[in-house]
Amino acid sequence: xxxxxxxxxxxxxxxxxxxxxxxxxxxxxxxxxxxxxxxxxxxxxxxxxxxxxxxxxxxxxxxxxxxxxxxxxxxxxxxxxxxxxxxxxxxxxxxxxxxxxxxxxxxxxxxxxxxxxxxxxxxxxxxxxxxxxxxxxxxxxxxxxxxxxxxx
Numbered sequence: 001x002x003x004x005x006x007x008x009x010x011x012x013x014x015x016x017x018x019x020x021x022x023x024x025x026x027x028x029x030x031x032x033x034x035x036x037x038x039x040x041x042x043x044x045x046x047x048x049x050x051x052x053x054x055x056x057x058x059x060x061x062x063x064x065x066x067x068x069x070x071x072x073x074x075x076x077x078x079x080x081x082x083x084x085x086x087x088x089x090x091x092x093x094x095x096x097x098x099x100x101x102x103x104x105x106x107x108x109x110x111x112x113x114x115x116x117x118x119x120x121x122x123x124x125x126x127x128x129x130x131x132x133x134x135x136x137x138x139x140x141x142x143x144x145x146x147x148x149x150x151x152x
Contacts (some may be wrong), residue, residue, distance in 0.1 A: 005080070007086075007093035008055075008122050016100035017107035018124030020131040025120040033115035039142050041056040046141035049134050050106070051119035052121075053099055057092040059118065060091045092116050100124060 032039045032054065037074045039052035063084045065071070075086040085148050096114055109136040111125030121138060125131030 004132040005089060005122075007089040008096045008116065011093035011097035012100045012122070012124050015097035016104045016124065017126065018100060018111060018131075020121045020125050020128045022125075022128075022135040023120060024135065024139075026030070026139050026142075026148055029115055029121040030119075030141055031121065031146060032142055034118050039115070039145070040140060041114075041141065042145045043137075043141045045137045048110050049113055049137055052115060052138050052141075054115045054117055055092055055095040055099070056117050057088060057095055059088050062088045062091055063115070093121075098121065110134065141150050 005023055009023070012018050012021055017151045021142055029052070031041065032040045032052075036054050036056055037073060038054060039046075041047040041050055066073070066084055066087050071087065073083045073090070075081075075083055079086060095143055096116075099114055100112055106112055107124075113121060113123040113134050115121050122137065123131045123135030124133055
């Protein structure tokens with residue numbers, strides 16, 4: 001079964017010129033994602049990709065809404081066995097698609113990185129190397145911000 005995170009990948013591809021996506025869960029970018037905060041550019045290398053916004057789709061709130069309102073979800077075959085998990089990732093994918101569509105012209109110069117609330121980082125690029133490079137830039141930027149705050 002494919003992970004439901006693929007909904008973020010698919011919405012990104014559908015709404016932008018991004019062709020590749022790298023997804024991971026490191027403690028530094030996750031610290032920002034768990035706080036629902038944008039990762040601002042701090043290091044020289046991160047200034048190329050700009051802000052890394054956080055998609056504010058709260059897993060628990062969306063699952064509760066789905067249950068209380070008896071929202072039916074059609075999960076495509078081969079994805080996830082739980083309707084509630086698929087529903088949340090479908091909403092996260094829609095939010096990712098909106099951000100990537102708004103910033104699509106940036107793909108002429110670089111990729112775009114986003115995080116998902118309490119989840120992880122998604123870096124899109126025109127090719128796999130660019131997606132990975134931007135993910136790594138964001139990771140090292142978040143790390144530098146956190147270390148810098150320890151020094152303050």
